[in-house]
Amino acid sequence: MTAHMLVQIPLLVVVGWLLVPVLPARVAATTAYWNHRGITGLVLATLAGAFWMLPRALDAAITDPLVDAAKYLSIPVLIGLPFGLSWPRAGFIVRGVFLLEFIATFFRLGWLYLIWPDRLCNNYLLGDQQRLGHYMVLIGAALFFWVAGTLLWGRMDSFTQARPPSPRTDAGT
Secondary structure (H helix, E strand, C coil), X not given: CHHHHHHHHHHHHHHHHHCHHXXXXXXXXXXXXXXXXXXXXXXXXXXXXXXXXXXXXXXXXXXXXXXXXXXXXXXXXXXXXXXXXXXXXXXXXXXXXXXXXXHHHHHHHHHHHXXXXXXXXXXXXXXXXXXXXXXXXXXXXXXXXXXXXHHHHCCCCCHHHHCCCCCCCCCCC
């Protein structure tokens, strides 16, 4: 369960993110029309991600090969690709709301997996569920401290833009 949710699904999202540069310019221009400030794409990625976080969907992906194939197709196309198209278009507030909800989801699911006395996924053991809960709470805390540190000592859009400009070295002008 831990490998499924913290390794396999994030790697499939990264595959979708890596598809963004190879998209034809016409497709990117068409999506820009409906993806105003990245909000629509981030909502699509959030809804698709919420589906694949359901224990029933994880169980179905293990027991049914068609659902597993749907997982391998839908996560890159419905989560990674919209996320990769939308994140650069999103403003500071949209990114902040998305990151805070992402962190809160880690805390909510991690706490649920930790305190639930029964197995939520039939194909995984209770110990694996609780180990996933520990990891999710730790990841949520790490993400929270990263965002808080970035807000206090840097900028969220780019660390390179947050650095002060270097002094000019051309003395001839």
